[in-house]
Amino acid sequence: MRKVVRGFYSIAYSVKLCRPNVIAAYPITPQTEIVENLASMYANGELGECEYVTAESEFGAASILVGASAAGARTFTATCSQGLILMSEVLINAAGMRLPIVLVNTNRALSAPLSIWNDHQDSMILRDAGLMQIHVESNQEAHDMVPVAFKVAENHKVMLPFMINMDGYKLTHAYEPIDLLDQETIDEFLPSYDPPVYMTTKNPLTFGSYAPPQYYAEFRVVMQNAMDRARKELENAYKEWAEITGRDWGGHVVAENVEDAELVAIAMGSLTGMVRDVVSELRTQGKKVGLLKIRTLRPFPIEEVRKALKNAEKILVFERAVSFGHEGPVGMEVKSACFGLTPEFYSFAVGLGGRDIPREEIVKIIGNVYEGKVEQGFHFGTVKPFEEVIV
């Protein structure tokens, strides 16, 4: 059923169809309406056997889900920005305990200064947390990836938390046509959760117990092994999704026009559509440019990225966050995939703290890099002239 709905609703509706057992959340803008929608579905009795718990904080929300997931429940939450950071201690624990919690992060900048607007700084901080992470381009992709997230997180070969990143405001607050899934399709794709290990009052277990040096490393080895297996499992789930729904979002990456490209532009999230559009336009003008959309950030699709970039003379990354003291985080990942290759490398941090990214800015950056008008390395996008006070 195709309908014009708001981004929030596209997520909430998909979560409902996945038949969660426990949802715990604390509202934070721009995520609030996702959990508001779920709360009203719960109040209307539309969530079946699900428990909806209003937590006292994001720390509380994630903690409730750790308990619920350890008891064998299918669990969901949504958050962003400071809320994600407050949740982070618990989420890192959940990864170590191998609990398949699914969360949607509506990407937003971090304080200070206080910003409620979109960039990717929040999720990037959790890059090393042991969560699977993907970025979506549209509300349809967000809607479609919720069942995929549950399926892979709960896969016995994986058993790790899964975070879907969708751009706050740009996606969450947008109305656009969405093909809303039906229960039958989801039930066919997503089996009910069958936890390999879970605790009950009769069978008490300890999750995340004390691991002295003689035990700790092995737990971390198995997390890394699970991430490695997740590459294949996630790719299979993407494929199966395309077969069942007819909507093929591609694999871990989507490479377009890269074979003969002198310049490959790399984007993640809601910016991707516009970059694709600019790249296609430049192609019609005979410019050899290509696009690489990165969908999966963790596990990082190192082989796919390398393959897509093997012929590129220039690589241009559109960053939405900064690793202060180094450069943009996506560029670091991309460069690690290109080890031994020798393309020129450029990256631009654009749209920080929700600054709009006009099409003209993308056209200008790609054009300048293509024509060799900028120096290699990391740059910021459009910034105003200013004077630093503390120097």
Add this chain to the structure above:
Amino acid sequence: MVSILIEVRFHGRGGQGVVTAADILAVAGFKDGYYTLSFPTFGAEKRGTPVASFLRLSDKPIVSRDEIYYPDYVVVMDPTVIGPVKVEAGLKAEGRLIANYPKGSEDLKREMGWDFEVYTINATKMAMEHLGRPITNTAMVGAFVGATNVIKLESLLETIEEWFTNKELAEKNLKLVKEAYEYMRKVCGW
């Protein structure tokens, strides 16, 4: 093959339904077969502060999510943002500005020194008569459809009916939309 892309920017103040106006037209436009996208600028989640929202209508899936800098149409919900906010910024030469303004189009053009097409409607007065509150978004979506013909009136009315779950409120808004639509048809001489 010529592709259609119609870009509309809405200006007003928090509390007047500026965001909802774009959303309603996104739903109505979809009923007419367009791909649609609407979204707000954010930050002014307070009543009274200037806010803007955006609407794109196309015959192809919409991929650009940047703000609208060169609109085909500008819709102004509140006369007091004209001036403090450069509502006409980037309006295409053949574009149209549709404003809630207590005086006529020529008065507004003269006052602002504008030389593009401007259509005015006293939407605040109409909203007060029908709703008893100065919420002008439904009057202005009616006026927009009346002045542009890009969306069918029937699709808009159907959307308004679905949008307001309160029947009484839906009825009042339907009347308001129709009146604003008819008024704008006359102003434009359709």
